[in-house]
Structure formats: structure tokens, C-alpha cells
Amino acid sequence: MTIDVFWRIPTHGEPSSLRNKLHHRGDWSQQHGDHVVHKGLSGGHDDGFTNLDYIAEVARAAEISGFQGGLIPSFPMTDEPWAISSFLARETSTFRFMIAFQPGFLNPVVAARMTASLQRATGGRALYNVITGGGGPAQLWWGDVAPHDDRYARTTEFLDILRGVWKGGEFSYQGKFYQVENAALPVQLLGQDFPEIYFSGSSDAALASASKHADYYLSWLEPFDQLRDKFDRVKERTAALGRKIKCAVRVDIIARRTEEEAWREVRRGFENLDGAARERYKRFAEQAGDSVGASRQRGNAPKELNDYRDFIIHPNVWSGLSLLRGGQTQGIVGSYEQVAERLDDLVRLGADAFILASTPHLEEAYRVGEEVLPLVRGHDSTATLRAVG
Amino acid sequence: MSAQFFWLLPTAGDGRYADAQQRIRGERTTDDAYFLPGVTDPRDRNFNYFDYLHQVARAVELAHFDGIEIRNDPEGEESWIVAGYVSRASRNLTVLTEFDASRGSAVYAAKNAVSFQRFTGGRFAWKVTVQPNAAARRRQGDFVEEEGLYPRIDEFVTVARNVITTTGYDFNGRFFQVLQGGFQGPLSGQKVPPVYFSGSDEAALKLSARLADVHVFNALPLEDVRLLAGRLEQYAAQAGRQVDFGLRIDVLARESEEEAVFDARRYAEQSGQGTQLQHAGLWAGLTTSTTGADATLVGSYEQVIAQLAAYATAGVNHFSLGAVPSLEEAYRVGENVLPGLRHLINSANQRAA
Ligand SMILES: Cc1cc2nc3c(=O)[nH]c(=O)nc-3n(C[C@H](O)[C@H](O)[C@H](O)COP(=O)(O)O)c2cc1C
Numbered sequence: 001m002t003i004d005v006f007w008r009i010p011t012h013g014e015p016s017s018l019r020n021k022l023h024h025r026g027d028w029s030q031q032h033g034d035h036v037v038h039k040g041l042s043g044g045h046d047d048g049f050t051n052l053d054y055i056a057e058v059a060r061a062a063e064i065s066g067f068q069g070g071l072i073p074s075f076p077m078t079d080e081p082w083a084i085s086s087f088l089a090r091e092t093s094t095f096r097f098m099i100a101f102q103p104g105f106l107n108p109v110v111a112a113r114m115t116a117s118l119q120r121a122t123g124g125r126a127l128y129n130v131i132t133g134g135g136g137p138a139q140l141w142w143g144d145v146a147p148h149d150d151r152y153a154r155t156t157e158f159l160d161i162l163r164g165v166w167k168g169g170e171f172s173y174q175g176k177f178y179q180v181e182n183a184a185l186p187v188q189l190l191g192q193d194f195p196e197i198y199f200s201g202s203s204d205a206a207l208a209s210a211s212k213h214a215d216y217y218l219s220w221l222e223p224f225d226q227l228r229d230k231f232d233r234v235k236e237r238t239a240a241l242g243r244k245i246k247c248a249v250r251v252d253i254i255a256r257r258t259e260e261e262a263w264r265e266v267r268r269g270f271e272n273l274d275g276a277a278r279e280r281y282k283r284f285a286e287q288a289g290d291s292v293g294a295s296r297q298r299g300n301a302p303k304e305l306n307d308y309r310d311f312i313i314h315p316n317v318w319s320g321l322s323l324l325r326g327g328q329t330q331g332i333v334g335s336y337e338q339v340a341e342r343l344d345d346l347v348r349l350g351a352d353a354f355i356l357a358s359t360p361h362l363e364e365a366y367r368v369g370e371e372v373l374p375l376v377r378g379h380d381s382t383a384t385l386r387a388v389g
Numbered sequence: 390m391s392a393q394f395f396w397l398l399p400t401a402g403d404g405r406y407a408d409a410q411q412r413i414r415g416e417r418t419t420d421d422a423y424f425l426p427g428v429t430d431p432r433d434r435n436f437n438y439f440d441y442l443h444q445v446a447r448a449v450e451l452a453h454f455d456g457i458e459i460r461n462d463p464e465g466e467e468s469w470i471v472a473g474y475v476s477r478a479s480r481n482l483t484v485l486t487e488f489d490a491s492r493g494s495a496v497y498a499a500k501n502a503v504s505f506q507r508f509t510g511g512r513f514a515w516k517v518t519v520q521p522n523a524a525a526r527r528r529q530g531d532f533v534e535e536e537g538l539y540p541r542i543d544e545f546v547t548v549a550r551n552v553i554t555t556t557g558y559d560f561n562g563r564f565f566q567v568l569q570g571g572f573q574g575p576l577s578g579q580k581v582p583p584v585y586f587s588g589s590d591e592a593a594l595k596l597s598a599r600l601a602d603v604h605v606f607n608a609l610p611l612e613d614v615r616l617l618a619g620r621l622e623q624y625a626a627q628a629g630r631q632v633d634f635g636l637r638i639d640v641l642a643r644e645s646e647e648e649a650v651f652d653a654r655r656y657a658e659q660s661g662q663g664t665q666l667q668h669a670g671l672w673a674g675l676t677t678s679t680t681g682a683d684a685t686l687v688g689s690y691e692q693v694i695a696q697l698a699a700y701a702t703a704g705v706n707h708f709s710l711g712a713v714p715s716l717e718e719a720y721r722v723g724e725n726v727l728p729g730l731r732h733l734i735n736s737a738n739q740r741a742a
Binding site: 013027028050077080082083084085086087088089090107108109110113117118120141142145179181182188 | 401437443463464465470472473476478489492493494496500505507510524528529566569570572573576
């Protein structure tokens with residue numbers, strides 16, 4: 001079994017380096033405070049391009065560089081993955097669109113038709129990252145009032161219906177959240193590949209849903225032992241249902257020719273943090289929702305921001321990434337060889353797939369595809385490395 | 390505003406000239422060889438209906454329509470996916486996307502709409518439909534009773550508009566809830582998709598009076614349009630609003646009336662429809678399974694131009710035209726009907742001004 005490697009699509013613009021956020025692609029710029037609207041792609045004037053033109057560049061860079069495709073996240077301030085995927089269907093050739101979405105926001109019968117159409121539009125290149133929401137104010141912002149465990153029950157019902165409709169014939173279902181009566185896909189939409197399901201969520205409720213429906217259980221990077229336990233638990237629970245599940249890790253990497261250069265990126269970014277960012281770090285714990293996964297990540301963080309090295313929790317693992325950009329905290333930092341070794345460590349503890357990312361996503365897709373991926377052995381520990389370069 | 394002309398994109402298949410059978414054009418649906426063994430067929434399974442839809446969308450733009458209307462046909466491709474797919478292939482077309490308010494969360498629909506607006510420079514528009522048949526609704530996982538259909542659209546559009554235009558928006562309704570909703574940064578300040586709504590009953594007119602930017606009449610005779618438009622105008626005035634009028638109609642236009650009538654009869658026969666010539670070129674019984682209009686205007690180019698221009702004098706300024714086969718007819722109508730029609734409407738408007 002070989003390892004699938006995905007890239008990630010930045011749906012929130014992005015700075016051209018982790019060192020500082022001043023130069024920003026897309027129309028999100030932090031030059032004059034958070035979220036100032038600028039026309040055009042490079043800011044300042046309307047150049048006739050949109051953020052989608054940059055996203056298209058990243059998607060093509062990912063497919064050219066050997067990635068399966070990319071995860072397209074979905075947050076209140078980001079451009080939407082269903083839209084991005086349908087717009088870029090014709091503009092890419094092998095790129096697989098991993099759509100992050102919360103099932104609760106879509107009618108499952110409509111979602112089945114959307115997905116089948118997207119499969120037809122892309123030649124079967126759609127797959128899901130099923131997310132179920134982190135609760136708190138953000139959940140209400142989306143218009144979702146369901147409590148944590150109900151949301152996962154709803155996710156399960158949604159996927160029950162999606163699979164039921166996909167099979168063909170007429171499908172009826174009587175759930176707590178959804179009902180359908182004699183639902184069916186149009187004939188010409190039948191027979192498409194069911195989208196592979198990557199599933200995110202660390203709580204018990206999440207595991208219950210994942211073990212029933214997921215092809216891949218997807219986790220952020222966590223301390224390696226903790227991750228091994230989690231993957232083991234997921235695999236046990238799934239096996240108990242007579243199914244098999246694979247595991248995947250979503251992790252940012254900072255890889256350079258030498259380890260020293262890689263840490264220099266981190267140090268520069270850390271030193272350039274402004275007062276607002278430091279303030280946000282302090283407040284972060286207070287704004288937590290009900291996400292178990294997020295608190296598992298937070299649990300590892302130091303209370304004070306003194307030295308970037310305080311955030312090194314494992315050889316080549318830095319847990320301060322959310323300081324330098326939004327999102328999850330732990331990333332792999334090191335030379336090309338070291339990063340590949342850590343990825344192989346993760347394979348040994350149960351990972352079958354990766355979703356990697358690095359800023360800026362365009363140039364880094366080439367770097368990681370050219371320098372790091374050729375060094376990853378995967379399950380084949382006897383593989384001898386080809387000379388790179 | 391000068392009149393706008395849209396073309397209907399059939400999402401569940403199309404026909405051919407002189408052959409009314411519904412087909413998923415461009416797509417091999419069986420393994421049977423399509424050509425005789427003596428001729429090589431290079432296609433394999435490399436194309437499907439999306440390649441055809443893409444061609445129609447290009448044709449619509451090249452033939453100088455102002456927009457494309459993407460039908461929400463439960464038996465066809467999903468309209469939002471088609472909308473994204475064809476948007477990237479066009480520069481200036483308004484992409485009028487039809488969907489049902491049962492599709493999911495209003496906030497999520499608004500958020501997707503915002504990305505559509507960002508990616509197209511504000512060319513996305515909504516046509517919100519209702520499914521009147523309860524069994525058909527349940528097939529779509531929609532168990533709302535008939536009584537709730539318009540109130541749901543009302544909430545859907547209200548919530549979507551407000552999260553697009555404001556921040557800190559709260560709403561607690563029967564179908565949708567939001568707390569502190571609204572978009573930030575580049576997702577804020579995007580154009581609310583113009584809302585098109587259709588229907589001829591009182592409830593539909595009243596809903597449009599409150600909510601719609603454009604109310605679309607489905608292939609009604611001219612007098613009916615005049616009557617209903619007058620009523621709608623009155624309701625809208627009571628609500629302190631103005632609503633534009635649209636006409637969704639199929640056209641079967643040929644160089645001569647004789648050819649048009651011949652083709653119309655053949656189509657009616659092949660598709661098993663008894664047709665009666667209602668009056669003045671509007672064939673009430675003549676419909677296609679793929680375009681969704683309730684009637685077809687049949688006649689020479691000049692006749693069809695004159696009839697459509699007459700609707701314009703009744704206040705209609707959004708025309709959504711359709712015909713089978715969609716690709717060929719987009720060019721035909723674009724080349725033979727639109728220029729004369731635009732000229733006639735514009736000069737009438739200038740005289741009026
Ligand atoms: C790899 C990964 C990717 C995620 N991507 C998103 C996302 O794009 N949008 C979002 O709102 N939440 C995202 N989440 C968060 C999940 O929706 C959910 O809030 C989180 O997993 C908490 O669930 P839990 O309480 O079961 O841990 C992601 C989570 C993981 C692990």
C-alpha cells in the first residue's frame with residue numbers, strides 16, 4: 001500500500017512568507033489592520049483578476065509537483081470549496097478536490113446530486129473532508145444551533161443518506177435529523193465513484209461517526225505517541241464494525257536544504273510577531289468552542305511567548321505555527337531529509353496519507369514535491385533513495 | 390435599463406434537429422459502437438454532458454446574450470455545480486442559477502454566493518423555485534408542507550441578503566437561525582445576487598412584491614402578462630418597492646413561418662404532444678422536457694421579433710429564451726432574432742423617452 005500525499009489550498013489569501021504578513025496575495029491584507037478589502041489580486045487596484053486565479057495557480061502547481069490534489073478548507077472568512085471545485089474543474093487535469101464541509105448545512109439529497117455532478121465535471125476527482133464544526137460562536141454564525149454530539153449524529157445520518165441515494169434505486173430514510181422518501185439520483189448521474197471520505201474530529205462522537213463512514217480518519221499533527229494511540233483507537237473501533245479505516249495526518253511543514261535555514265524561518269516569523277498577535281495568543285484559550293481536537297492541541301502550548309524554542313515539543317516539531325498564520329499549531333521543521341524522516345515516523349505509527357501545506361503554497365508545492373516527497377519511503381522501508389536533483 | 394436576454398441551459402439533456410428524443414449529448418451512454426466497424430471512433434469515453442454544457446455556455450456568450458439561465462431540473466445535473474463550471478468559461482454573462490430553497494442553510498448558500506460573486510466579478514444571480522408536488526418534495530428530502538414553502542423562501546432570501554450586506558446580524562425564524570452573522574473583509578461588500586422568482590398565483594405575486602428583483606412569467610399570453618404585471622406593480626408599490634418583469638419562453642424561429650410551423654408540428658408529433666395554436670404564434674401546448682417553458686413562440690424571425698417586442702411594451706425587460714437543440718439555436722437566435730429585437734426595443738424606448 002502506498003502513501004497518498006495531498007496539498008492544501010489557501011482560501012484566505014496568503015502572505016508570501018511566514019516571516020511576516022505584509023506582502024499578501026489575494027485580497028486579504030493585514031497591512032492596515034485585519035481584513036482590509038483591496039481590489040484585484042495584488043492589492044491596490046482592480047487588475048481584473050480574483051483570488052481564484054491565484055488558487056488555480058496553486059492547484060496546478062500541486063498536480064504538476066506530484067500531489068494527489070488538495071484540501072480546500074471551509075471557514076467563515078474563506079472562499080468556499082464547492083464553488084472553487086466547480087470553477088476549477090476544467091482548468092486542472094489530475095488535481096483531486098478535497099472539499100471540506102459541514103454536512104449539516106446541506107440537504108443530503110441535493111448534496112448527492114451536487115457530488116455526482118462534480119464527479120462528472122471532474123472525471124471523478126471530488127472527495128470530502130467531512131467536518132462537523134467546532135461549536136461556540138462560529139457555529140451560530142453559520143446558523144447551526146445543534147449541540148456537539150447531535151452534530152455528529154446528524155453527520156452520520158447525512159452520510160447514510162448520501163450512500164443510500166448513491167447506490168441507485170429508490171431510497172427512503174427516517175432519521176432524527178433527516179427524512180427522505182423514494183429519493184433517487186437521475187439516471188445519467190449514477191455509477192460515479194463515491195467520493196472518498198476523510199473525516200475530522202477527535203471526540204468520542206466523532207470516532208463513532210468516522211468508524212461507520214470514513215475511508216480515512218484525519219487528524220492534525222499531535223505528539224507522536226498521542227497520535228499513535230488515537231489511530232489505534234480509531235482502527236479498533238472501526239474493526240469492531242467489521243470495516244477497515246486508514247489514517248491521515250494534516251500537517252504544515254517548513255523544509256529547507258539545511259535544518260538551520262528551516263529554523264531561521266520560524267525564528268524570523270516569531271521575532272516579527274506584533275503586539276496584537278501576542279495579545280491574541282493570550283486570549284486564545286478563552287475563546288474556545290467545544291472542539292475536543294482543538295483543546296488537545298492547545299494543551300501542549302506554553303503560557304508565555306519568550307523564545308521560539310519553547311515551542312519545540314519533539315525533534316523537528318514546532319507547536320507555535322498558529323502564531324504565524326491562522327490554523328492548527330503543530331508543524332514539522334527541518335532539512336529535507338529530516339522532514340521526510342518525520343513523515344516516515346508518522347507512517348510507522350499508522351499514517352496512510354498526508355495533507356501537507358507550507359507558505360507560500362505555490363512555490364512550496366514545487367519545493368516539497370521536488371525535494372521532500374522523493375525522500376519519503378512510506379511503508380517500503382527497503383526502498384533505496386534515488387539521487388535527487 | 391435596456392432589455393436583457395438570457396439563454397436557457399438544459400441540465401438534463403438536449404435534443405437534435407428533427408429529432409425530439411431527449412439525449413445526454415456528447416456522452417456515450419452504452420458500450421455499443423456508435424459508428425459502423427469500418428470507421429474508427431476516437432472518442433472512447435473522453436467526453437460527457439459537461440463538455441457539451443460548456444460549449445453551449447460559450448455559444449451563449451459568443452452569440453451576444455447577456456446571461457445564461459441554469460435550470461434546476463431534479464432529473465439533471467445540479468445547477469450550482471454547473472454554474473461554477475460554466476462561469477469560468479465566460480467573461481460577461483450573468484449566471485442566473487435556479488435552485489430550490491430546500492437545498493440547505495441560507496447562510497451557507499449566501500457564503501457560496503459570495504465566492505461566486507468574487508470569482509465572477511458579481512455576475513451571479515438567483516432564481517428561487519418551489520416544488521409544488523408534495524411527493525416530489527419528499528423525494529428531495531423536503532417534508533415542509535405546502536403552507537410553509539413561501540415563508541421558507543421569504544426567510545431564505547431575507548437571511549441571505551442580510552448576511553451579505555450587514556454584520557452582527559441576528560435572525561431567529563421558523564426555518565433558519567443566525568447569531569452575529571455577516572461576512573468580513575473581502576467576503577463583505579459583495580453584490581447580493583439579484584433574486585428572480587416565478588409563479589402566477591396571488592401568493593407568488595405577493596412574495597415577489599416583497600422580495601424579488603425580477604418576477605418571471607412562464608410563457609403566458611401577452612394579455613395575461615399585462616394583467617398580472619399590473620397587479621404585481623400595485624402590490625410592489627404598496628410595499629414601497631419596484632419589481633422588474635421577466636419572461637421565460639421557448640422560441641422556434643425559422644427563416645419562414647412555413648418552416649417554423651413544419652418543425653413545430655414535427656416536434657409535437659415526435660414528442661407525443663397534442664398542440665393547439667393558441668393564438669398569434671404562441672403554441673401553448675408545445676413544450677420540451679428539457680427547457681421547462683410552458684409554451685413556445687413559433688414563427689419567422691420577423692414574427693418572433695415582433696411578438697417578443699410586444700412583451701417589452703408590456704414592461705418585460707428580462708427575456709429568458711430557450712430552444713432545442715440549445716447549442717445550434719443559441720447561435721440562430723443570437724444571430725437572427727436578438728439584433729432586430731434589441732433594435733426594435735431600443736428605438737421604442739427612445740421614442741417613449
Ligand atoms: C484536519 C482537520 C481539518 C479541519 N478543517 C476544518 C475546516 O476547514 N473548517 C472548519 O470549520 N473546521 C475544520 N476542522 C475542525 C472540525 O470541524 C471540528 O471542529 C474539529 O475536528 C473538532 O471536533 P471534535 O470536537 O470532535 O474534536 C478541521 C479539523 C481537522 C482535524
